[in-house]
Amino acid sequence: MTSILVCDDSPLARETLRRAVATVPGVDRVTTASxxxxxxxxxxADRVDLVLMDVRMPGLGGVESVRRLVSTDPTARVIMLTMAEDLDGVALAVASGARGYLHKDASRAELRATVSQALADPTWRLAPRRLRPAEVGSAPTLTAREIQVLEGMSHGRSNAEIGRDLFLSEDTVKTHARRLFKKLGASDRAHAVALGFRWGLVR
Amino acid sequence: MTSILVCDDSPLARETLRRAVATVPGVDRVTTASxxxxxxxxxxADRVDLVLMDVRMPGLGGVESVRRLVSTDPTARVIMLTMAEDLDGVALAVASGARGYLHKDASRAELRATVSQALADPTWRLAPRRLRPAEVGSAPTLTAREIQVLEGMSHGRSNAEIGRDLFLSEDTVKTHARRLFKKLGASDRAHAVALGFRWGLVR
DNA sequence: ATGTGCGTAACGCTTTCGGGTGATGCTCGT
DNA sequence: ACGAGCATCACCCGAAAGCGTTACGCACAT
Known part of the structure; x- marks a missing residue:
């Protein structure tokens, strides 16, 4: 009976991670916390074999949460999840008792491999490895152009205006829009902007 | 007699902060608000020397709360507590009258240092970041219905769908949409959603 | 060399949006 | 009693958005 707890304040990331780790062989139960x-x-009451925890969360935050968790239960195994460039947070987290960390844009395979390894070896600690954005896991990978178009949308620009801004035809902007909608799973530009904010792709 | 007020909607965070600032030299009294x-x-009735306030709270929210507090009492000193991701919120808060900000996962030492400084120097203030004119000023006040409609938009629902969700006619949804656009200064629903995120009205 | 992904662009077509305007009823506070 | 604000609904109409599809050049990897 192997259980994993996914902790992330973003419902989207939570679900994605939950589904991803659920496919790891030997994992019987995946619960989530926000x-x-x-x-x-x-x-x-609800002890688990492995915790995947986001570094950046409202409230306590990942680092302090790990620190407290490990101080109350030194056998607790935690892997920190980080978006990018917050290496300070990662270092702090590892120093606070996390076994290692994973970039959120790690490939599904890497995530599964890491989780498997962490489950197999209770003493395991992750050597930090940088992974290429790949076919899944979490944050959808948008191209530079797509992000530019998404940003334009978030500033209330019409497709035609975005086109003028980026020296593109309106039709091209529409093509980028269509593609980023598909990648994000968005039904329209408002949804896309919302998902962009939730994934931290735009601010 | 030096008093500090900790304002956070999370009881745990509130207690943590309360205990942390209570150890700052010279602090005699720490009260809390949710x-x-x-x-x-x-x-x-209950004036304090320094307020620590969370940016992200239900209801008014940190930004608007600071704005109102400072507008009623310009001598009020507020430090915003924030997560790493909402830099806009910080900038808005500082522009609204907060003296500075702290990351919630800041170390205890950092917290204490900042609080000490703010208490020692009543004029202490972070240099306000330059903001777009549209962003300065009061937080737009949306009605409950308008926020519901905005949330619907952020989930990619069409006006007709939002209407079905809320048991309203599509025309009514459109009216709410038009009004919230005007309040937010949004040019379309995508822009409105973006502004909603930036103001912390939706997540 | 062949495929895959990206960036660019276009056309037709349907749906949706957004603005303008007007209207009714309700609940506040003054 | 009155206006102000909110919630509700309706109609018109032009302007966007969104979708399917096709297409070409380019880079990069298998």
Missing amino acids: SGEEVLRRWT | SGEEVLRRWT
Whole structure:
């Protein structure tokens, strides 16, 4: 009976991660939490074999959550999930007791491999490895152009205006729009902008 | 007699902060509040030397709370507490009158240092970041219905679908949409969603 | 060399949006 | 009693958006 707890404040990331780790061989149960506080609150009653925890969360935040969790239960195994460039957070997290970290845009295969390894070896600690954005896991990978178009949308620009901004024809902007909608799973530009914010692709 | 007010909607974060600032030399009294409304309500009767306030809270939210507090009492000193991701919120808060900000996962030492400094120097203030004119000023106040419609948009629902969700006619949804566009200064639904995220009205 | 992904562009077609305007009823506070 | 604000609904109409499809050149990897 192997259980994993996915902790992320973003429902989207949570679901994606949940589905991803559920496919790891030997994993019987995947639960989710939306905050470090929730993990701590549930820990005594609902202990799991491995915790995947986001670094950046409202409230306690990943780092402090790991610190507290490990200080109450040194056998707790935690892998931190990080978006990018917050290496300070990762270093702190590892220093606080996390076994290692994974980039959120790691490939599904890498995620599964890491989880398998962490489950197989209780003493395992991850050597940080940088992974190429690949076919899944979490944040959809948009091209530079697609992000530019998405940003234009988030500033209330019409396709024609975005085209003028980027020296493109309106039809080309529409093509980029269509493609980024598909990648994000968005039904329209408003949805796309929302998903862009939730994934941290735009601000 | 130096007093500090900690304002955060999360009880755990509130307690953590309370304990942390209580250890700062010279601090005699630490009170807590769970919402910006509560701070405003209690301000005249229960004035404090420094307020630590969370950016992201239900109801008024940190930004608007600071704005109102400072507009009623310009001597009020507020430090915003924030997560790494909402830099816009920080900038808005500082522009609205907050003296500075702290990351929630800042170290205890950092927290104490910042609080000490703010207490020692009543004029202490972070240099406000340059903001677009549209972003300065008061947070747009949307009605409950308007927020529901905005949320629907952020989930990619069409006006007709939002209407079915909320048991309204499509025309009514359109009216709400038009009004919230005007309030937010949005040019279309994508822009409105983006502004909703930037103001912390939706997530 | 062959495929795959990206960037660019176009055309037709349907759906949806957004603005303008007007209207009714309700609940506040003054 | 009155206006202000909110919620509700309706109609028209032009302007966008969104979708399917096709196509070409280019880079990069298998």
